[in-house]
Amino acid sequence: MLLTLQVALTCAIVCNVAFMIANRIADVSMPTGIAESGLSTIQSIGTDTKQNAQALHETDLAALRAIPGVESAVAVSSALPLNRNDSFGPACPSQQVFDQAMRTSSLFKGGDCPLSSFYDGTPGLLRTLGLQLVAGRDFLPGEYTAKSNPSVAIISRELADRLYPEQDALGKVMILGGNALQVVGVVATLARPELHGMGDGYMSVITPQLPDSTSEIYVLRSAPGDRDRILKAAEAALFRVDPTRVIDPDQVQTYSQIRDAYFQRDTTMIGLLIASALGLLFVTALGIAGLANFWVQQRTRSIGIRRAIGATRGDILHYFQAENFLIVTAGVVLGVLLAIGLNLLLMTHYELRRLPLWYLPIGAAVLWALGQLSVLSPALRATQVPPVVATRSV
The missing domain is CATH 1.20.58 (Methane Monooxygenase Hydroxylase; Chain G, domain 1)
Structure with a gap:
């Protein structure tokens, strides 16, 4: 017994x-939708608040792209899949749904307006991250904006299916944080920075909003075996451009390290x-x-x-x-x-x-x-x- x-x-x-x-x-082992094995990141914190952020980004990116082995480089404000820097809000399929959610105080409770994470970055973000565009197009140069609100967006396929079930999301006007954005593209998969927070793990929106701070994260794409060498060279290149900046050694890492830390x-x-x-x-x-x-x-x-x-x-x-x-x-x-x-x-x-x-x-x-x-x-x-x-x- x-x-x-x-x-x-x-x-x-x-x-x-x-x-x-x-x-x-x-x-x-969940997929994030990006080319993880070839990505590395370096966070730069500017000390000169009067410095022109856009000019600094262009200079920094030119220096980073000149490093042998760097295939592409972009600057993002803070958010990357699984890095926990999550900025999110409700995404509504139309102005009517948004107004109804406001009247019923259900805007931040999911439902017809799922909570979604926001991504931004300089031109070339989709190519650098390795995102697969399954419908529509990438952002045009004239659509990027630094101060004003963007007018277009690229969304994840899961968000597109949630907002517009059995419909084509391209051309639809979604309401994001009270702003109207036309959907011009859909990517196959894009995980959120924080999976276990509010909302589903793949509800993501990319906007052509240029980072407007001198403290940004630079994302570099290269061959997987070159990442450690490129990170050392990138840190030196950024200090040559601006010796007064601050770079935290813990924030100089490959994307594999970001994923390992998250899980x-x-x-x-x-x-x-x-x-x-x-x-x-x-x-x-x-x-x-x-x-x-x-x-x-x-x-x-x-x-x-x-x-x-x-x-x-x-x-x-x-x-x-x-x-x-x-x-x-x-x-x-x-x-x-x-x-x-x-x-x-x-x-x-x-x-x-x-x-x-x-x-x-x-x-x-x-x-x-x-x-x-x-x-x-x-x-x-x-x-x-x-x-x-x-x-x-x-």
């Missing part, structure tokens, strides 16, 4: 832990969950093997009698395997019910998704295999008991 309960608890916990691991892995807690949790599941399976295997060893010791005379009346070694082996299979099966049946109950509890208190039913037969198969492997060594030892043992006194 104790072994059955142990198998049941192991089945319930391991099934849910495996599901949690799969969810974490899916989060960590650090998830990867740590994956390691802890894997260790806990393996530890629990190991303890269960020890329990099965220990009980089987105890049975062999207690049944040595019985085994000898069986051998004496004609039982083969294979019969003895199959006897212990069948006995273990029945015990583990009883534990698995109870464990499946406990797994479903535990999942419902996690859904209620920790917002975990519903456990797919196909995890249950996989968990059962793992425990059956574990039980058979654990009992194999004691069962083989039982097959070595000679028939002469039956003639000995108790």
Whole structure:
């Protein structure tokens, strides 16, 4: 009974832990829509507030593009996918929907106006980030603006499907923060800077708003193997342009480092969950093997009698395997019910998704295999008991 309960608890916990691991892995490996392997970033903080920001950006970008190996470079205000610098607001499909949301005080509650992240940057942003334009066009040179509000936008496909379901988003006029923007392009995927904040993770808007501060993030695209060298050269080039600027060494990084930092807690949790599941399976295997060893010791005379009346070694082996299979099966049946109950509890208190039913037969198969492997060594030892043992006194 104790072994059955142990198998049941192991089945319930391991099934849910495996599901949690799969969810974490899916989060960590989620696509952002940009060419991550070739991107590196460097944040520059200007100290001269009277400096012309646009002129500084042009000079800085010219110096960065002159570095051997740099394919393209742009300046952005602060937001990049997964860097947590999120600026967001409601995006409404029309002025009428915006006015209705204002009247009902539901503007920042999602619904027909999903909360979306804002991206901006200098010309060449789509090419530098490697964004895939699936409809429409890139921004025209005359559409970029520094001080006034832009009049056009490029949105992610997920936002386009949300705002204009079963319609072509191109040419539609969306309302973003009270400003009317015509949709001129749609990109396949563009993740938000903060995935677990308000709204969905892929609701994104790009506008031709030029960064208007001397403190910006420069994004450089190059071959993946050149990124470390280019970052060192970029830092030196920026200091040659303006020696008074401040560059935080922690903000001179490849995009891979940005992604790793964002998912650090998830990867740590994956390691802890894997260790806990393996530890629990190991303890269960020890329990099965220990009980089987105890049975062999207690049944040595019985085994000898069986051998004496004609039982083969294979019969003895199959006897212990069948006995273990029945015990583990009883534990698995109870464990499946406990797994479903535990999942419902996690859904209620920790917002975990519903456990797919196909995890249950996989968990059962793992425990059956574990039980058979654990009992194999004691069962083989039982097959070595000679028939002469039956003639000995108790």
